[in-house]
Amino acid sequence: MTKDVIALTPEMPDTWALLAGLYAGGPRTHVSAGSEGAVLRLCAPDGRPLVSVEAPLLVQVPGEAERLLGRDMPVPFWWTEARASGAVPEAERLAGSVCGRLALLLGGGTWPETAASTDVVDVSAAVAPDDGQPVVDVLTESTAVVLTDRPVLALTTWLSEVLRDTAESGRALQIVTPPHVRLSAPGRATLLQPPNRWVVQDPDQGYYDGLSGAVLRWQGGTFAPALGADGSASVAEAFGRTSPSAERQLLVAFRTTLPAQEDVVFRTTLPAQEDVVLGDGVETAWRALTGSPPAGWGTAEPVNLPWSAHRLTGLARDRAPDPTHLIVAGHPDRPALGWIRVTRTTAGVEQDVTLTLGYGDGEAPPLDAITPLAETLVEEHGLTTMLVSVRRAPRDLTTAPVLQGPPQPVAFTLGARDVRSIGLTHARRPPIAARPVALGPAAAPALHYPLGDGADPGALTELQHLAAHLRAGMPGAAQEA
Known part of the structure; x- marks a missing residue:
């Protein structure tokens, strides 16, 4: 390895x-x-x-x-x-x-x-010539396998390059680790994307998927679920070795859109307007939830640059029209990580943002800040959608290869553009107990739907009912049904 x-x-x-x-x-x-x-x-x-x-x-x-x-x-x-x-x-x-x-x-x-040492190491042993960089341990027609052992498997520059290379070659990336390794939040988000996989090598039980718990076997040049006689996959016993914890994570996922007429930030022939700065919405959310701006940003982990929305904007402009992926980190006293995907679409410049904040025993997530934050993002940053949820998970924002409960929804916000497409009357009458709150201009409001306090498992059902109701109101939904 x-x-x-x-x-x-x-x-x-x-x-x-x-x-x-x-x-x-x-x-x-x-x-x-x-x-x-x-x-x-x-x-x-x-x-x-x-x-x-x-x-x-x-x-x-x-x-x-x-x-x-x-x-x-x-x-x-x-x-x-x-x-x-x-x-x-x-x-x-x-x-x-x-x-x-x-x-x-x-x-x-x-x-x-x-x-660490300073010795001169004799490397005279004869080995087969190889003109490739030693970045993977096993390479098959379908899969690149990397074996690694470090405290936190993060989305490093090296891992980003391996992901890009495997995707270009049509291969899956499978990273094999011992069971004590944890994933960083950006690393977890990356390995959740098919066909990539986190493979845990348990000394007693063999291999299993670190995010789903499925027992795995090496077959056909890749790690795949070991199916039983009935065709179903089994879950490793080690995956269920969890213990109750009072630590929680607050997840805030939102999308903002700078309309097409403001798309000068991506034009190479004209200077960007001074007031069009990508990342302003991220900083607004960070201040609302932590009381301070982000500490830094970068394209990989470790996050290395001091926070600057202007420098972030410059990088996205230089990479346009290709999408830009960025990671944002908070100060050590409040664990917080975010990742941003900036893309140019027919609607304008879209920023997909996911923020994850950690809270220990006795620390309460700032749920009272969610509605004011939604209103600010609607009025000042072109909010399209926002989903806020809470889950039982480590304060340090890492993921261990054990079972985690699903996030419990707290609130959902639908921006004015989609409210207009669905129809205000339909959007403001969902089949759930809570009534939506209108945000922004009365003539073209966004709607904010409270769903729970982050501890009510019934909130997930409420969110499913709300989503089905809103989809039914989208143009063309009746024809598709």
Whole structure:
């Protein structure tokens, strides 16, 4: 399996420091570059890649090392990942020596601490030549399999690239971990998307899906559910080993739309208007729910850039018309993560946002802030829809490979455009107990539907009834039925 070693240093690894680290393999190894110079590969004499070293990342967001590695590291610091191939036994020691030398020269330390050394590692063992980067452990016609073991499996730059490569090749990505590994919130959202899968290797029970609990077997070049004689899948016993917890997560998922006439933010021939800034709605929601703006943003984890809606807007403009995916992080005293997808559609520029905030025993999610937040997003940020829910889950926003109850809905908000399409009379008379609250201009209101307090399981049924009622009022629904 591939082995990760990370150097955490207060000073930037410059060319000479990187050369000193890469010399850990002695004079018989050589260096090649990949990913347009963003990755250096330390290769054996026969050309086999042994260790890939990613470009150092300057992390300026507090708490990221603690969140992902359990290490307290004052910001700013440099994060340098080395990944060892599992095909050569010496490669893991070599990765530890590369990072250990960086820490010795620049200060700081490594994760894991026990991996660090400054030894010269003999890599003279003969192995089969391979001109690829050691990023996957098993590659079949249908699946790329990666074996990893780190405290939190996050949506790193490396994982994002592997996901992109597997999607382009038509393969599924399956990540295999021990049962103590947890997923970050963005990592979980990514592995929930078919055909990708989180595979947990339990020492007693074999393999199972970390998000569904289905028992898995290696068959036909991929991990797939082990079906019984009746064709049904079974659930691993380990998946049900849960214990009651008072910790909760608040989930706020919303979409905003900048109408097409304001789409100058994506025009390359004209400057963007000063008052059109992507991310303003995210900051508004963050302030309403935490009392402060986000701490940082980035395109992967660790989140490395200080919060700036203007810089976020610039990146989205540069990537247009392709979609932009971003991650937002909060301050360490209030666990909060968000991810944003910015797309250009016929309706305008859409931002799909999911915020997840963590609360411990004795901490109450700010449910009284939801209705005012919905009103602000409607009046100032072009809210299309918003769903707020609460679930029993860890305060640190990670997901363990055990059964979690479904989120319990708190409220749903429907923007003015869809209310107009459905018809105000129909939209304001759903078959549920709670009555909607009109938000925004009286001539073109949005509707906010209270559903529960986050602890009432009946709220999920209320949401299902509401959704069916609203779908029935959409133009063309009668013909489709």
